[in-house]
Amino acid sequence: MSKIRLTRLFIFEMAHALQGYDGPCRHIHGHSYTLEVTIIGTPLIDENHPKNGMVLDFGDLKKIVKETILEDLDHGLLLQADTDKDLVETLRKLHHKLLLTPYQPTCENMLIDFKSRLRKVMPEHVMLHSLKLWETQNSFAEWYASDEG
Ligand SMILES: Nc1nc2c(c(=O)[nH]1)N=C([C@H](O)[C@H](O)COP(=O)(O)OP(=O)(O)OP(=O)(O)O)CN2
Numbered sequence: 001m002s003k004i005r006l007t008r009l010f011i012f013e014m015a016h017a018l019q020g021y022d023g024p025c026r027h028i029h030g031h032s033y034t035l036e037v038t039i040i041g042t043p044l045i046d047e048n049h050p051k052n053g054m055v056l057d058f059g060d061l062k063k064i065v066k067e068t069i070l071e072d073l074d075h076g077l078l079l080q081a082d083t084d085k086d087l088v089e090t091l092r093k094l095h096h097k098l099l100l101t102p103y104q105p106t107c108e109n110m111l112i113d114f115k116s117r118l119r120k121v122m123p124e125h126v127m128l129h130s131l132k133l134w135e136t137q138n139s140f141a142e143w144y145a146s147d148e149g
């Protein structure tokens with residue numbers, strides 16, 4: 001059976017701050033992120049099935065990523081949970097879409113978070129193959145299932 005990889009791109013806007021970082025990114029600032037999600041599986045062979053010839057309908061992949069990641073993060077502000085309490089309270093009062101994470105919101109840590117979220121909801125017949133997160137047009141991080149032991 002031939003294995004095929006499918007990739008879908010997603011663009012979302014998000015602000016963050018890298019707490020304690022020794023550069024300007026310690027300040028709250030935003031990015032237009034591009035997330036590439038790649039799955040792997042075998043195309044369905046069933047002439048009578050509407051998804052005949054597909055590993056997974058691109059539309060279904062879109063729905064999964066939207067519900068699992070984008071609805072939560074798009075146009076949000078990601079800050080580490082131990083951010084100054086007064087600042088958090090003020091932002092909440094201003095109705096900001098504030099998300100507090102147990103991790104420093106770097107590309108690397110966001111990918112680890114996304115991988116865990118997606119693995120919980122992936123249909124059984126496909127596997128999450130890799131993720132690529134572009135933070136700027138020059139910088140990206142990648143996660144590959146094959147890199148995990
Ligand atoms: N390994 C990582 N390094 C940095 C991350 C990260 O997630 N992982 N993030 C940042 C900042 O969020 C920053 O906004 C992006 O940094 P940088 O690529 O330096 O952005 P610039 O706009 O300055 O890039 P130029 O291409 O030079 O304009 C920092 N580091």
Ligand SMILES: [Zn+2]
Nearest residue numbers: 016025029031
């Ligand atoms: Zn940044």
